[in-house]
Structure formats: C-alpha cells, structure tokens
Amino acid sequence: MKDKPFMFATIALILGGMLAIQFETTNNPIIRDTRDLWELRADLEKEKQRQQELNEELQRYSELLNKYKTEGKDEKIEAMEKALTDLKKQAGLTSVSGQGIVMTIEPFNDGLIGVDRPQPKIDPDMLRRLVNELNRYDAKEISIDGQRIISKTPIREVNGNIYINNEPISTFPIEIRVLAKNHEKLHQKIIASPAVEEFIREDFLVESTPSHKVILPAYDKEIKVKFMKPAKEET
Amino acid sequence: MWLPVLGLLIGLLLGFMSDIRVPPEYSNYLSIAVLAALDTLFGGIRAHLQGSFEDKVFITGFFFNILLAAGLAYLGVHLGIDLYLAAIFAFGVRLFNNIAVIRRLLISKWSDSRKKA
Numbered sequence: 001m002k003d004k005p006f007m008f009a010t011i012a013l014i015l016g017g018m019l020a021i022q023f024e025t026t027n028n029p030i031i032r033d034t035r036d037l038w039e040l041r042a043d044l045e046k047e048k049q050r051q052q053e054l055n056e057e058l059q060r061y062s063e064l065l066n067k068y069k070t071e072g073k074d075e076k077i078e079a080m081e082k083a084l085t086d087l088k089k090q091a092g093l094t095s096v097s098g099q100g101i102v103m104t105i106e107p108f109n110d111g112l113i114g115v116d117r118p119q120p121k122i123d124p125d126m127l128r129r130l131v132n133e134l135n136r137y138d139a140k141e142i143s144i145d146g147q148r149i150i151s152k153t154p155i156r157e158v159n160g161n162i163y164i165n166n167e168p169i170s171t172f173p174i175e176i177r178v179l180a181k182n183h184e185k186l187h188q189k190i191i192a193s194p195a196v197e198e199f200i201r202e203d204f205l206v207e208s209t210p211s212h213k214v215i216l217p218a219y220d221k222e223i224k225v226k227f228m229k230p231a232k233e234e235t
Numbered sequence: 236m237w238l239p240v241l242g243l244l245i246g247l248l249l250g251f252m253s254d255i256r257v258p259p260e261y262s263n264y265l266s267i268a269v270l271a272a273l274d275t276l277f278g279g280i281r282a283h284l285q286g287s288f289e290d291k292v293f294i295t296g297f298f299f300n301i302l303l304a305a306g307l308a309y310l311g312v313h314l315g316i317d318l319y320l321a322a323i324f325a326f327g328v329r330l331f332n333n334i335a336v337i338r339r340l341l342i343s344k345w346s347d348s349r350k351k352a
Contacts, residue, residue, distance in 0.1 A: 007290055008279060009242030011297055015272040016246020017253075022265050024250070025257045 092150035092219045096141055099183045100214035101190070106173035108205045120203040122174070124157045127164075130195040131155070134178055137189045141179040141216050145169040148219040165221060183210045264305045267322050271300040274326040277333040284340040300326075 035043065067079045088094055107120050131149055134142055142149040147164040154166065161168045180186040187210040190196060199206045257265050275297040282288040304322040311318025 003290065004283065004288065005236075005238040007293060008239035008276075008283075011272070011276055011279070011293075012239040012242035013246035013249075014297075015269070015276055016243040016248075017250040018246075018265065018269045018272060020247045020250020021253075021255050021257060022262065022269055024254070025259070025262045025265065028256070029259050029262075030256050 091223065092141065092148050093223075095216060095218045096179060097213055097215040098140075098179045099181075099210075099212050100140075100177065100179040101183050101187045101208050101210050102214060103176040103178065103190070103206060103208045104173040105176070105199060105204050105206050108200075108203045121160075122162055122199075122202075122204070124155045124162055126195070126198055126202070127155050127162065129198065130176070133193050133195040134186075134190060137180075137186050137193070138182070139178045139180050139186060143177045143216045145174050145176075146217055148217055150219050150223070152223060153219075165219070177214050177216050179214060179216060183212075186210075263319065264308050267304040267308050267319055267326075268301045270323060270326045270330075271304040272297065274330050274333070275300050277330055277337065281333045281336050281340070284337060284344075 064079070064083065068076055071079065085094075089096070105122070127144065131142060131144075144155075144164055147153070147167055147169070149164075153164060156163045158168075163169070178186065178190075187208050191208055196206045275293070278296065279288065279293045282293070304319075304326070307322050308319035
C-alpha cells in the first residue's frame with residue numbers, strides 16, 4: 001500500500017508524456033521535405049536572388065535616407081518629389097512608353113461563326129491567366145483595351161460583359177499592350193504560351209507584334225487605400 | 236497527493252523537451268491511448284477514495300485498456316468500421332462517471348470534516 005503514490009506518479013508520468021507528444025503532434029505535425037536535389041538547388045538560387053534584391057533595395061533606401069539627412073531644404077523637397085514620381089510610376093499612375101509587344105484578340109473568322117457556331121466569348125479567367133503569364137515572362141507594364149493593369153485592377157464579368165478597372169471593354173479586337181525589357185523574347189514566349197492556346201481553343205485569333213515604341217496609358221482612377229495609415233515619425 | 240502531480244508535470248516536461256512526434260497516420264491511436272490512460276487514472280483515484288484500490292488491477296488496467304483501445308482502432312481501420320468511436324464512447328462515459336463519483340466523494344468528505352470541526 002506504500003507504493004500507491006509511486007504507482008500513481010508513474011502512471012501520471014506516462015500519461016503526461018503521452019499528452020505532451022500528442023500535443024506536439026497535433027500542433028506542429030511532421031512535414032516531410034520531399035524536394036530533390038534539383039528542386040533544392042532551384043530554391044537556393046531563388047533565395048539567393050531574393051537576398052540580392054533585398055540588399056539592393058536596402059542600399060537604395062539607405063542612400064535615399066542619407067540624401068534626406070544631409071541635404072538642404074530645397075534639395076530635400078526635390079528628393080521627395082523625385083521619390084514621389086518614382087512611386088507614381090511604379091504604381092502605374094503615369095503614362096509610360098518603351099519597347100514591347102502589341103497583342104490583338106479577335107474572333108477567328110472562318111465563315112462558320114454565326115452559322116452553326118455561336119460567337120466566341122471571352123471569360124475573365126482567360127484574361128487573368130493571360131495577365132499572369134505575361135507577368136511570368138517578365139512583362140513590365142500591361143494595358144488591356146486602354147485600361148492600365150495595376151496591382152489592384154479587377155477583371156470581372158458583369159452581365160456577360162468584361163469589365164476591367166470597372167470599365168466595360170469595347171468590342172473586338174481587344175488590344176493588349178505590354179512593355180518588356182526584352183520584347184522579342186516576350187513575343188516568342190507568349191505566342192507559345194498555354195494562355196494563348198486557351199484563347200485559340202475558344203475560337204479566337206491572337207496576334208502579337210513586337211514593337212520598339214509602345215505607349216501605355218496611365219491608370220486614371222483613384223486608388224483606394226483601405227488598410228494603410230501614415231507612419232508615425234520617429235522621435 | 237503531490238507525487239502524482241509531480242509525475243504528471245515531469246512527464247509533460249519530458250514529452251515537450253524530447254520533441255518526439257508521432258507520424259500523422261498514428262496520431263489517432265495515440266489520442267485513444269491518452270483517453271484510455273486518463274480513464275484508468277481517474278478510475279484509480281476513485282477506487283482509492285472508495286477504499287477499494289488494488290494495485291494489480293490498476294496497473295494491468297492501464298496497459299490493457301491502452302492496448303485494447305489502440306487494437307480496436309487498428310481493427311476498425313482494417314475493417315472499414317469506425318471502431319475507435321466505441322472506445323471513445325466507452326472511455327468518455329466512464330471518465331464522466333468517475334469524475335462525478337470523485338466529486339461526490341470529495342464533497343461528502345469535506346462536509347464530514349466540517350461537521351466534526
């Protein structure tokens with residue numbers, strides 16, 4: 001009978017261990033790393049590139065900070081204005097031009113459409129996929145039918161019409177202008193891309209022409225900022 | 236009284252420190268085993284309070300219940316029947332019963348000691 005507390009203690013110890021293990025298991029389950037050597041290398045490369053980008057950004061901002069600190073009032077304002085224009089350009093609030101490609105999308109006219117086949121319809125998903133793919137192939141700026149695509153641009157279907165930036169896009173052909181550093185490469189890649197194939201499957205004719213000067217309009221609506229507040233100045 | 240609590244704390248600490256994790260496909264078994272262990276522990280406390288505690292019954296009950304529960308769950312997986320529900324039901328009901336009895340015993344003990352005082 002003397003052993004009773006010890007017995008309870010032993011059982012409680014085992015129970016405690018089991019509880020703890022169960023807790024650990026449910027809270028952070030084992031996630032197996034199934035990447036092979038090549039995937040690991042690719043990931044490492046990606047991380048390195050990201051590190052480099054972050055370093056560059058850091059350097060840029062510290063230079064800017066130095067400029068603010070060291071220069072006089074007029075120069076400060078000048079530097080701020082320059083930063084503001086840079087930001088506006090980044091956000092897509094200015095019209096930009098440069099080398100790029102001009103794509104047109106129109107229904108494939110083989111004389112059969114309208115007879116036993118209905119007029120093909122663009123799905124917003126197809127456009128979204130095209131924009132994603134353009135971005136993947138290093139497109140810098142994109143506009144669709146005169147609407148600049150910015151980070152907050154919605155592409156929706158309302159009553160059978162496609163709306164971009166809450167503006168209905170006009171009738172065919174739809175013109176997509178894209179700026180890119182290497183426009184020839186982008187042209188080659190996008191012509192063979194799955195997104196364009198999707199358009200072709202839906203009876204559209206997609207053409208792309210590389211050009212040395214493509215002009216993209218500015219985003220002309222107000223950008224609503226919902227969840228940002230001005231930072232408090234450090235004292 | 237304090238020794239079992241200390242044992243539980245040491246067990247928890249060891250479990251957390253050892254960083255042992257069960258593969259997700261076996262975590263079901265472990266949870267049922269934990270339930271069985273809890274049931275046995277509370278059964279033991281109840282028997283102790285009622286004065287009918289037997290160490291052999293306690294120890295064998297602990298391991299046997301755990302094995303039976305895990306075995307039922309295993310059989311259930313292979314038969315395609317959720318047999319572990321039977322274990323959860325049985326242990327859950329017993330757990331509540333035991334805790335209720337323990338509560339009543341403690342309350343009657345407490346009121347007895349107050350009457351004496």
